[in-house]
Amino acid sequence: MKKFINDPTKVVDESLQGYVDAYPDVVEVLPDARVLIRKNKPSNPKVGVITGGGSGHKPAFLGYVGQGLCDAAAIGEIFAAPPADWIYKGIKKIDMGRGVICLYGNFSGDIMNFRMAKTLAEVDGIEVEEVIAKDDIASSPRENIENRRAVAGEVIMWKVGGAAAAEGMNIKEIKEVTSRAVLNTRSFGVGTFPCIIPATGKPSFKLEDNEMEFGIGHHGEPGIKKVQMKTADDTTAELMGYILEDLPFKNGDTVSVLINGLGATPLQELFIVNRKVTEILEKYKIKKLITYVGEYFTSLEMAGFSITLTKVDQEISRLILAKADSPMFKQFDLNK
Amino acid sequence: MKKFINDPTKVVDESLQGYVDAYPDVVEVLPDARVLIRKNKPSNPKVGVITGGGSGHKPAFLGYVGQGLCDAAAIGEIFAAPPADWIYKGIKKIDMGRGVICLYGNFSGDIMNFRMAKTLAEVDGIEVEEVIAKDDIASSPRENIENRRAVAGEVIMWKVGGAAAAEGMNIKEIKEVTSRAVLNTRSFGVGTFPCIIPATGKPSFKLEDNEMEFGIGHHGEPGIKKVQMKTADDTTAELMGYILEDLPFKNGDTVSVLINGLGATPLQELFIVNRKVTEILEKYKIKKLITYVGEYFTSLEMAGFSITLTKVDQEISRLILAKADSPMFKQFDLNK
Numbered sequence: 001m002k003k004f005i006n007d008p009t010k011v012v013d014e015s016l017q018g019y020v021d022a023y024p025d026v027v028e029v030l031p032d033a034r035v036l037i038r039k040n041k042p043s044n045p046k047v048g049v050i051t052g053g054g055s056g057h058k059p060a061f062l063g064y065v066g067q068g069l070c071d072a073a074a075i076g077e078i079f080a081a082p083p084a085d086w087i088y089k090g091i092k093k094i095d096m097g098r099g100v101i102c103l104y105g106n107f108s109g110d111i112m113n114f115r116m117a118k119t120l121a122e123v124d125g126i127e128v129e130e131v132i133a134k135d136d137i138a139s140s141p142r143e144n145i146e147n148r149r150a151v152a153g154e155v156i157m158w159k160v161g162g163a164a165a166a167e168g169m170n171i172k173e174i175k176e177v178t179s180r181a182v183l184n185t186r187s188f189g190v191g192t193f194p195c196i197i198p199a200t201g202k203p204s205f206k207l208e209d210n211e212m213e214f215g216i217g218h219h220g221e222p223g224i225k226k227v228q229m230k231t232a233d234d235t236t237a238e239l240m241g242y243i244l245e246d247l248p249f250k251n252g253d254t255v256s257v258l259i260n261g262l263g264a265t266p267l268q269e270l271f272i273v274n275r276k277v278t279e280i281l282e283k284y285k286i287k288k289l290i291t292y293v294g295e296y297f298t299s300l301e302m303a304g305f306s307i308t309l310t311k312v313d314q315e316i317s318r319l320i321l322a323k324a325d326s327p328m329f330k331q332f333d334l335n336k
Numbered sequence: 337m338k339k340f341i342n343d344p345t346k347v348v349d350e351s352l353q354g355y356v357d358a359y360p361d362v363v364e365v366l367p368d369a370r371v372l373i374r375k376n377k378p379s380n381p382k383v384g385v386i387t388g389g390g391s392g393h394k395p396a397f398l399g400y401v402g403q404g405l406c407d408a409a410a411i412g413e414i415f416a417a418p419p420a421d422w423i424y425k426g427i428k429k430i431d432m433g434r435g436v437i438c439l440y441g442n443f444s445g446d447i448m449n450f451r452m453a454k455t456l457a458e459v460d461g462i463e464v465e466e467v468i469a470k471d472d473i474a475s476s477p478r479e480n481i482e483n484r485r486a487v488a489g490e491v492i493m494w495k496v497g498g499a500a501a502a503e504g505m506n507i508k509e510i511k512e513v514t515s516r517a518v519l520n521t522r523s524f525g526v527g528t529f530p531c532i533i534p535a536t537g538k539p540s541f542k543l544e545d546n547e548m549e550f551g552i553g554h555h556g557e558p559g560i561k562k563v564q565m566k567t568a569d570d571t572t573a574e575l576m577g578y579i580l581e582d583l584p585f586k587n588g589d590t591v592s593v594l595i596n597g598l599g600a601t602p603l604q605e606l607f608i609v610n611r612k613v614t615e616i617l618e619k620y621k622i623k624k625l626i627t628y629v630g631e632y633f634t635s636l637e638m639a640g641f642s643i644t645l646t647k648v649d650q651e652i653s654r655l656i657l658a659k660a661d662s663p664m665f666k667q668f669d670l671n672k
Contacts (some may be wrong), residue, residue: 002528002546002639004568004605011604014568018607021614022593022627058603192338195602210338232340232350257358264600266531266636267394268347269340271354278357291358294664295631300602301639303338328630330666 001201008198012055012077019062023327027065030093033086036062037093038071047165047174048072048094051103051158052087053110054079056195057218059328060154060297066326069162070103078197078300079219081109087117091126099127099171103161103178105150106134129171131178133157135187135308137246138215138223151218152260152297152308153185155329156320163319181316186246188239189306191216192229193264195299204302214238218262218299232269236276239307244284249311254287256320258308263298265305270294273305289317290334337537344534348391348413355398359663363401366429369422372398373429374407383501383510384408384430387439387494388423389446390415392531393554395664396490396633402662405498406439414533414636415555417445423453427462435463435507439497439514441486442470465507467514469493471523471644473582474551474559487554488596488633488644489521491665492656499655517652522582524575525642527552528565529600531635540638550574554598554635568605572612575643580620585647590623592656594644599634601641606630609641625653626670 005011016034020027027036035052051061052074061073072090074082091100100121102114111132118128134145135153161178169177191213194203204220207213212235215223230238249255257277259270270293281288289312312320321334341347352372356365363372371388387397388410397409408426410418427436436457438450447468454464470481471489497514505513527549530539540556543549548571551559566574585591593613595606606629617624625648648656657670 002548002565004571004601004609004641006567006569006608011608014611015604015607018609018611018614018629022607022610022629056602056604058607063603212338229338231342233342235340263602264637264639265340266392266599266634267399267631268351268392268636271351271358271394272342272347273340273354274358275350275354278354293354293358295603298602300604301600303600303637305340325668330668332661332666332668 001196003196003198005198011198012075016062016075026327030089033089034075034082035086035090036065036073036075038065044168045096045098046168047098047171048096048100049103049162049165050074050087050090050094050100052082053105054081056300057297059295063328064158064326066324068166068322068324069158069326069329078199081107081113084113084116087114088120091117091121091128092124095126099129101161101171101174102128102130103157104132105154106132106148127171129175131157131161131175131182133182135185136217137186137188137242139217142246149217149221151187151189152258152306153187155258155296156185156256156308156310157182159324160316160319162324163322166322177315177319181310184247184311185308186243187306187308188242189216189262189304190214190235190239191262191302191304193303194220195263195302216304218297220299220302232272233276236273237280240277240280243307243309247311249286249309251285253311254289254317255309255311256289257291258296259293260297260306260308261295262302262304263295264301264303267294270305277307290320337532339532339534341534347534348411352398352411362663366425369425370411370418371422371426372401372409372411374401380504381432381434382504383434383507384432384436385439385498385501386410386423386426386430386436388418389441390417392636393633395631399664400494400662402660404502404658404660405494405662405665414535417443417449420449420452423450424456427453427457427464428460431462435465437497437507437510438464438466439493440468441490442468442484463507465511467493467497467511467518469518471521472553473522473524473578475553478582485553485557487523487525488594488642489523491594491632492521492592492644492646493518495660496652496655498660499658502658513651513655517646520583520647521644522579523642523644524578525552525598525640526550526571526575527598527638527640529639530556531599531638552640554633556635556638568608569612572609573616576613576616579643579645583647585622585645587621589647590625590653591645591647592625593627594632595629596633596642596644597631598638598640599631600637600639603630606641613643626656
């Protein structure tokens with residue numbers, strides 16, 4: 001296993017330590033729970049924003065703890081949910097008297113533990129709400145949209161929810177607008193090479209030479225089909241077909257675009273994908289609010305990418321364009 | 337070849353198109369030369385900053401065209417220098433009457449073409465200077481420091497030179513401080529998996545299972561030795577040994593730290609490396625000004641990483657901490 005690690009059982013802790021070593025003025029870890037906390041509290045009390053999930057997705061989740069994004073991230077083992085007790089401690093730590101909203105992905109372990117943490121915090125008198133991302137079209141048909149997994153759409157959820165909290169909205173307002181962003185977000189991904197989980201040393205899935213998995217999940221979950229490699233344009237056109245049809249996105253809509261690399265796919269290829277995405281959006285007369293291209297939510301060294309579109313209204317646009325400043329996600333205020 | 341491309345001969349052009357499609361308000365391409373230009377000129381005339389080199393290193397070079405960084409990047413084919421004529425056209429385009437400084441890496445093709453472009457521009461009455469990064473310790477012994485290749489240290493060169501130009505310094509002052517930053521920058525990298533050049537479909541080098549190349553270059557150039565995989569801590573300690581000894585960096589110095597992923601190495605591992613780097617710097621009582629961890633200068637999907645340290649003085653610190661805003665490198669003003 002060609003990995004730059006020490007003890008496979010200490011990968012998450014040592015990586016987290018290296019993260020705090022890199023940004024000691026920005027983040028800290030709770031003494032008794034693996035929860036990363038934003039250090040500089042805003043001057044006016046705001047609703048706290050917490051996320052969390054399994055490790056192996058950097059820059060998610062910890063990279064999004066910062067100004068205009070999340071105030072805390074509970075960090076599980078690789079591809080495993082963080083314990084409820086840690087999430088609860090994170091909620092307690094970041095509550096400023098206006099409640100805490102949990103923004104996480106639709107995975108059973110995360111749901112169970114975030115809800116247990118919510119119950120514990122409510123006993124302490126903290127108001128807790130949640131919004132759950134379910135943007136991955138490939139993981140369940142449209143009739144069972146509630147069963148869909150989360151993929152890179154979580155990033156847009158954090159951006160919108162984090163900006164709403166930073167603006168001073170109350171917890172109900174944040175839940176409303178963030179839920180609306182989630183409902184209007186769709187993703188679809190393809191994978192070409194698996195990742196290797198440090199603890200097992202084994203590939204997360206198998207593909208033949210020249211084969212790709214359409215609709216792959218962020219943990220290597222199978223998608224809808226295995227197909228022979230196609231050109232970037234054909235692959236992108238097929239993905240965009242699924243995405244545009246599902247919401248549906250249509251003539252006159254405005255969208256944010258996120259082309260997310262899963263880990264090992266060069267940025268060069270992601271921009272080739274974006275070229276085709278742009279062409280297709282122009283053909284359908286769908287306007288682009290903003291485009292993000294890069295590694296925003298990875299699966300270790302998995303190769304492949306996903307496309308995420310969010311249909312935006314005026315309020316969601318404003319929140320997406322707002323300033324954000326975490327170690328892994330920096331954006332100057334684009335509303336000016 | 338599992339790549340998201342169309343025609344292998346159009347990879348660079350299509351990727352560039354996708355880049356401009358993503359950031360149309362920020363950058364544009366010259367009509368008659370593959371040079372990316374910053375769109376929004378500063379209100380006060382400043383010295384122009386141009387870089388360039390072969391493709392395949394994204395976010396370098398084009399990702400660093402923006403405020404407080406470079407004004408133009410001339411873009412060659414994959415791992416091949418851009419033609420002199422393009423560089424010349426870039427220089428002409430960005431000159432605001434205060435001259436243009438060329439900040440590039442120590443590769444023979446780039447040197448030849450940048451110098452030819454310099455000569456052409458000087459005939460037109462444009463003052464042109466250059467600073468050449470040569471930060472890769474492994475590429476040549478200390479006695480022949482002039483022969484060393486550039487690797488991720490170029491990023492620090494652009495940050496310092498770009499900030500100096502944005503401050504309004506004249507071309508001689510920029511050359512002086514940027515040269516000083518380059519002289520005080522040292523890098524060392526290791527590679528574990530090759531990249532595949534689209535045009536050939538072949539790996540850029542060969543390594544046995546469980547083997548890594550110490551001192552690998554950004555194009556897969558051989559380093560000083562092939563060794564069996566070691567732990568992250570042992571690998572990092574050995575790299576840091578070479579780096580600290582070479583300048584040398586010593587007790588009381590302040591440094592910027594750049595842990596650069598070559599393409600396919602997960603961020604998780606880069607932070608494990610940073611943990612050890614931090615421990616070693618603390619042991620030697622070397623202070624950290626700032627830490628960058630991520631993919632700043634890649635080699636397509638090559639796996640591995642490099643460590644870059646720059647010894648900083650007060651002026652270089654101020655320039656490194658200054659605001660920068662390009663699509664791929666955003667930093668809020670940290671001098672405030």
